[in-house]
Amino acid sequence: MNILEIKNLDVKYKIKNGYFQKEKVTNAINNLSLNVKQGEVLAIAGESGCGKSTLANAITLLTPIQSGEILFHDVNIQTLKGKKLKVFRQALQMVFQNPYASLNPKKKIKDILKDPLMVNEELCIYSEDYRPVYELSKNEINNIIEQALDTVGLDKSVMNLYPHEFSGGQRQRIAIARALILKPEFLIADEPVSALDVSIQAQIINLLIKLKQKFNLTIMFISHDMNVIRHISDRIAIMYLGQIVEIGNTEDIFKSPKHPYTKALMDAVPSFHKKSNIILQGDIPSPNNLPEGCKFHTRCRFCMDKCKTQIPTQIQCGENHYVSCFLHNPISKSDDKFKTE
Ligand code: SF4
Secondary structure (H helix, E strand, O other): OEEEEEEEEEEEEEEEEOOOOEEEEEEEEEEEEEEEEOOOEEEEEOOOOOOHHHHHHHHOOOOOOOEEEEEEOOEEHHHOOHHHHHHHHHHEEEEOOOOOOOOOOOOOHHHHHHHHHHHOOOOOOOOOOOOOHHHOOHHHHHHHHHHHHHHOOOOHHHHHOOHHHOOHHHHHHHHHHHHHOOOOOEEEEEOOOOOOOHHHHHHHHHHHHHHHHHHOOEEEEEEOOHHHHHHHOOEEEEEEOOEEEEEEEHHHHHHOOOOHHHHHHHHOOOOOOOOOOOOOOOOOOOOOOOOOOOOOOOOOOOOOHHHHOOOOOOEEEEOOEEEOOHHHOHHHHOOHHHOOO
């Protein structure tokens, strides 16, 4: 069952720059469609600038969309108002990339964890008799905060400390506790370990796996690190210039990647697919000036004439495995010169 459905999403930013303040349009997300199943970890992978964080911001209503629909439990989130919007915000929480910037340095940990409860004081999810948060006593609130800290492996004695007294890994645990304190169904983790040391990354990934099982969480895990993604995800969506170019089960994508961009991402990880050693040439094109046809054609070593003018449609290339590339179009399959293996 899908908990989230994204249909033909477009997100554009308008920016003014230069002496004449000329307006430019940045096409951050381009006609993107995607489903997330309840209880799964869906990884969104791609280089910096491919639109991963914009996608997260659109889903959490932090950035406006130009067209398309985002359905959460079959309800278009753009139509939500008042209490329904609050319920949505409680159900869908986010952990940000930088644990040094995402915690208020002036607040004690107990106040950082108390804030979401106070903002959602009408919530009735904490007491057995379903009293709203504003009816709970100070002791009851403190117990909720202690439990949240315990869930992420921190002792209650840290409640009176400030964020600067913690390491990066501990701060990210606090950020996760803050996201989970409202008992969400859906967690968006936007590069949650990229600012951390490798040893600490493993701790946070294992914690997210444990919490997913404990609370039956659905997680959208955004990362550019294929090693980390392989460890945590059930499915992977590969993103390039605001579009999904390949999506499938993690095992299938790692065993048999189809899109040239996916293969290049895998080859960027030292231990994977050393047979072909594809090295991506050039930088990701500017989203202010998107290439015609297949968006990847300016960097693709298999580029054909039609790739420069026609947009490849998404086709099924296995069970739950889809790719957008003319190489997997039945017409070009017979042509040996385009074989990628
Ligand atoms: Fe490369 Fe063409 Fe496939 Fe795009 S459609 S990835 S340019 S082969």
